[in-house]
Amino acid sequence: MNDDPHVQRAARLDTAALSDALDKLGIVRQCHRVKPRDPSFRMAGRAWTLLYGPAGSPPGTVGDYIDDVPPGSVIVLDNGGRDNATVWGDILTEIAHRRGIAGTVIDGICRDVALCLELNYPVFSKDHWMRTGKDRVQVEATGVPVNVGDARVSPGDIVKGDADGVVIIPKEHEARVLDTAEAIDSAEARVRAAVRGGMRLDEARKAHGYHQLQTRAS
Structure with a gap:
């Protein structure tokens, strides 16, 4: 390990x-x-x-x-x-x-x-x-x-x-990349959980900011 x-x-x-x-x-x-x-x-x-x-x-x-x-x-x-x-x-x-x-x-x-x-x-x-x-x-x-x-x-x-x-x-960028990837992974998990709970996919994506996950940071 x-x-x-x-x-x-x-x-x-x-x-x-x-x-x-x-x-x-x-x-x-x-x-x-x-x-x-x-x-x-x-x-x-x-x-x-x-x-x-x-x-x-x-x-x-x-x-x-x-x-x-x-x-x-x-x-x-x-x-x-x-x-x-x-x-x-x-x-x-x-x-x-x-x-x-x-x-x-x-x-x-x-x-x-x-x-x-x-x-x-x-x-x-x-x-x-x-x-x-x-x-x-x-x-x-x-x-x-x-x-x-x-x-x-x-x-x-x-x-x-x-x-x-x-x-x-x-x-030289590994802390930022890992922090960002963990945030993306967590948001996607919340979207999946919301859909399993009965929420529409479009609503779940909007609620958890899915469409901003890969948007280039300014």
């Missing part, structure tokens, strides 16, 4: 509420087209980042970094959205699971999906396919800002993933 209080707050929220909070605050950090390999996957943790580039001559390594990642982190791999070669497979899944890593997010694809499903280790990517990234891509840098699904991710940002995808909570 991650003992970081802001990570714990993010873990209790869904990505929809966090996305609405980001929109309200004018912060674009939704990872476009990055999806869980299984809808049951959930994760929350602070980003540990790695940037890939095309392989040189001779080619560099695809990465032996896994033992340097702190438990509870989310590994964020920027492979430039490549869909012709993977940078994550079963060896990394097994070790990450054993080390207590919270999950992996890839701007690109993964392979060996069967093991992440078996271990319930959360992997979020644009797709999966079997071809290796060896001799096709190489590590350029770790611990640097990266891009995942058109969202900037800096080391230490909170990463939250669920069935709807992945959102990034920038470290």
